[in-house]
Amino acid sequence: MQFDSILTVLQEIAPLEYAESWDNVGLLAGHRGRSISSVMTCLTLTSTTLQEAIDERAELIVCHHPIPFKPLSKITSDTTTGKLLLDAIEAGVAIYSPHTAWDNAQTGINQQLAEMIGLTSIKPLQVFSLPKSIDETVGVGRYGIASGSKDSIGKLLQRIQATIPSIEPRHTHRLEHLVSKIGIVCGSGGSMLALVASRGCDAMLTGEATYHQCLEAESLGIAMIMIGHHASESFAMKSLSSQLQAKMPSLRVVSSQREVSRF
Numbered sequence: 001m002q003f004d005s006i007l008t009v010l011q012e013i014a015p016l017e018y019a020e021s022w023d024n025v026g027l028l029a030g031h032r033g034r035s036i037s038s039v040m041t042c043l044t045l046t047s048t049t050l051q052e053a054i055d056e057r058a059e060l061i062v063c064h065h066p067i068p069f070k071p072l073s074k075i076t077s078d079t080t081t082g083k084l085l086l087d088a089i090e091a092g093v094a095i096y097s098p099h100t101a102w103d104n105a106q107t108g109i110n111q112q113l114a115e116m117i118g119l120t121s122i123k124p125l126q127v128f129s130l131p132k133s134i135d136e137t138v139g140v141g142r143y144g145i146a147s148g149s150k151d152s153i154g155k156l157l158q159r160i161q162a163t164i165p166s167i168e169p170r171h172t173h174r175l176e177h178l179v180s181k182i183g184i185v186c187g188s189g190g191s192m193l194a195l196v197a198s199r200g201c202d203a204m205l206t207g208e209a210t211y212h213q214c215l216e217a218e219s220l221g222i223a224m225i226m227i228g229h230h231a232s233e234s235f236a237m238k239s240l241s242s243q244l245q246a247k248m249p250s251l252r253v254v255s256s257q258r259e260v261s262r263f
């Protein structure tokens, strides 16, 4: 399979123009001319997931979190990032990251989380301004109305556990607390509290938020529900793998089985 055809399909699923301007997305290391027969998806490139990709004979890792993320002036084994990049390149494993393009995409992480907890009237928290997109179904985060117009925090968490059984959630307010309009920001979403508040939400579901962001949420009357950074995103790397496999049946696509995290 030609590398470029795989990149084209990845960009159909998560168009790179949907990524935030500060992000570093797309092909981050690799020879575009190479032929690829096997791909592995994972949340983060680590020594564990790299070794798994090598064992799976994957020539391309699609990892949600970009590596490198910030510009590097040296690539040496003196740093964790440098060592991972060197090891991947020496093993012939290319690296692609969709990151915020996948967070924001039409079938991306935030949309999947919103559907998972049964929201209706789902919309982006912030629609992209032109020329990024004229499609009002894509944008930053999501928000929507709880099923039956009100739901308890406990009920929302039960629905998530149907898909992500291992979560160890943390939340402000009690489990019986009822909420109706819920903002969704996967990963480290605490910094998006003001955007969630601007949409009139009374709850926010995210991966992680700081103590002070939780206090701010409480003062705004917003219930903060945190399911863990890994849990809020890693399920979607499995669904990305399925979407890629469905569009490219002759390609071998696997998602990481060894990547686990409780935070």
Ligand SMILES: [Zn+2]
Binding pocket: 065, 186, 187, 188, 229, 233
């Ligand atoms: Zn993340």
